[in-house]
């Protein structure tokens with residue numbers, strides 16, 4: 274199992290970070306990607322990655338912190354991105370849900386970091402909430418139909434997912450997919466089920482986004498990388514296939530996108 278989106282550098286893990294990492298690798302975890310969302314967390318991510326063979330880092334500024342992005346910050350993100358264990362730019366994107374940062378500033382920060390990723394030919398980890406149209410329009414402007422990246426924590430429709438697939442993206446799913454009860458009638462199924470059923474297996478990534486979004490049966494607790502197995506189990510049930518197939522295929526996908534093979 275590869276957890277493609279964790280925040281184990283957060284203070285929620287200050288008391289037992291090493292234990293949590295050990296639990297993941299002892300429990301069948303192979304690699305994890307710790308995602309930066311501020312300059313400081315990007316630095317912490319890289320430090321974690323440098324000290325653990327199977328942990329990789331990304332560097333980037335989250336849309337919530339877009340107002341911190343200036344030339345100096347971009348330069349420091351670029352510096353972190355150049356280290357060998359930093360394998361992506363992110364999480365970057367747009368979040369129009371409850372953000373205190375203006376849309377204009379978010380767009381500026383997003384564009385600057387897209388360009389950074391393109392200059393260094395690095396994959397991107399995209400965070401998008403309530404802003405899919407704006408985000409797709411920006412990506413389309415860049416005139417590459419071959420983006421390397423993932424739309425993380427995806428919860429929207431199959432139609433929007435298809436647009437991202439056409440742009441070259443992978444789609445990442447979190448514990449949110451476990452929050453729905455399995456229904457027998459297809460017309461009662463949540464939208465995310467339809468998205469997952471339609472998704473080509475070779476474009477799916479799994480992630481926890483820990484410490485947030487604990488999957489059932491751990492919901493309500495702090496999330497941790499090992500719980501990514503519940504996401505894989507649920508996707509296997511929705512796609513009517515085995516856990517092993519989802520595990521193998523999502524591993525391959527993550528290794529391919531982020532170039533984190535041996």
Ligand SMILES: [Zn+2]
Pocket residue numbers: 364400401425426
């Ligand atoms: Zn996010």
Ligand SMILES: [Zn+2]
Pocket residue numbers: 278280308364482
């Ligand atoms: Zn995140």
